[in-house]
Amino acid sequence: xxxxxxxxxxxxxxxxREPGEDCCMNKGAEAxxxxxxxxxxxxxxxxxxxxxxxxxxxxxxxxxxxxxxxxPDAVWYTFVxxxxxxxxxxxxxxxxxxxxxxxx
Amino acid sequence: xxxxxxxxxxxxxxxxREPGEDCCMNKGAEAxxxxxxxxxxxxxxxxxxxxxxxxxxxxxxxxxxxxxxxxPDAVWYTFVxxxxxxxxxxxxxxxxxxxxxxxx
Numbered sequence: 001x002x003x004x005x006x007x008x009x010x011x012x013x014x015x016x017r018e019p020g021e022d023c024c025m026n027k028g029a030e031a032x033x034x035x036x037x038x039x040x041x042x043x044x045x046x047x048x049x050x051x052x053x054x055x056x057x058x059x060x061x062x063x064x065x066x067x068x069x070x071x072p073d074a075v076w077y078t079f080v081x082x083x084x085x086x087x088x089x090x091x092x093x094x095x096x097x098x099x100x101x102x103x104x
Numbered sequence: 105x106x107x108x109x110x111x112x113x114x115x116x117x118x119x120x121r122e123p124g125e126d127c128c129m130n131k132g133a134e135a136x137x138x139x140x141x142x143x144x145x146x147x148x149x150x151x152x153x154x155x156x157x158x159x160x161x162x163x164x165x166x167x168x169x170x171x172x173x174x175x176p177d178a179v180w181y182t183f184v185x186x187x188x189x190x191x192x193x194x195x196x197x198x199x200x201x202x203x204x205x206x207x208x
Contacts, residue, residue, distance in 0.1 A: 004178035005208075011115065011160065048164075055161030056115065060152075071175035074108035104109075 006052045008093050009071045010036070015058035024065035032066065036085045043089065051093050064104050076104040110156045112197050113175045114140070119162035128169035132184075136170065140189045147193065155197050168208050180208040 012033040017023035037046075037053045045051040061067050061076070068088075069076050075098055077088055084102055091097045116137040121127035141150075141157045149155040165171045165180070172192075173180050179202055181192055188206055195201045 005165065005173075005180060006178075009173070009175070009178075011158070052164060054115070054163065057159030059158065060156060061109065069109075069113070071113070072178045074110075074113075074176045076109060 004072060005048060007049060008051045008073070010051065010053045010068055010093075011056040011059065011071070012036075012054070012068045013057075013059040013061070013065060014055050017058075017062075022062045022065070024059075024062070024067060027066045029066040032068075032079055032082065032085050035082050036068075036089065039085065039089050040093065043094065045089070045093055061104065067104060073098075077102045078104050108176060109152060111153060112155045112177070114155065114157045114172055114197075115160040115163065115175070116140075116158070116172045117161075117163040117165070117169060118159050121162075121166075126166045126169065128163075128166070128171060131170045133170040136172075136183055136186065136189050139186050140172075140193060143189065143193050144197065147198065149193070149197055165208065171208060177202070181206045182208050 012029055013024040014029055016025040040046050040051050040053050059067055064078055067076055067078050079085060087099050091099045116133055117128040118133055120129045144150050144155050144157050163171055168182055171180055171182050183189060183206060191203050195203050
């Protein structure tokens with residue numbers, strides 16, 4: 001068995017559907033992605049053996065979006081604002097503690 | 105803790121860099137992605153509780169690409185041809201057996 005390359009690998013649904021359709025991109029996903037990527041880097045968490053924040057196509061959970069998933073934990077989050085992103089980074093990615101209130 | 109939404113969640117690096125640069129997209133990643141997605145569907149493996157095959161941005165492993173990662177196992181594969189994709193689907197996704205020869 002190979003070793004995990006990242007401690008946490010986060011995928012954001014950044015699929016763009018038609019305007020008005022249920023879609024993470026129409027609900028602030030890209031700004032949240034940009035913010036999380038920057039924050040993870042600023043905190044010194046980015047890189048091999050640590051955290052990777054990734055773009056992804058449609059994660060097929062449009063109805064509960066915007067969503068991200070944190071692997072290998074397979075924890076799915078939804079989020080409203082950038083404070084939610086702060087909390088996921090500080091609680092889950094830095095201290096391994098799931099943010100229960102943001103679970104899908 | 106939330107439940108895993110997919111038994112296996114596969115991400116393909118489909119990031120496009122400049123022509124000539126080391127990049128999964130310049131090494132057949134998109135054809136392999138299309139093929140795997142179709143194959144997983146044909147085998148009845150696609151869907152919630154089962155398998156999801158996803159596009160992703162750069163997975164930051166360009167030097168060993170093309171790559172995919174299978175979560176929650178955190179198993180990284182590289183591949184050369186569509187027979188490799190067949191083997192990953194049949195061995196890993198259908199029978200839970202890692203394909204050692206294709207590990208990154």
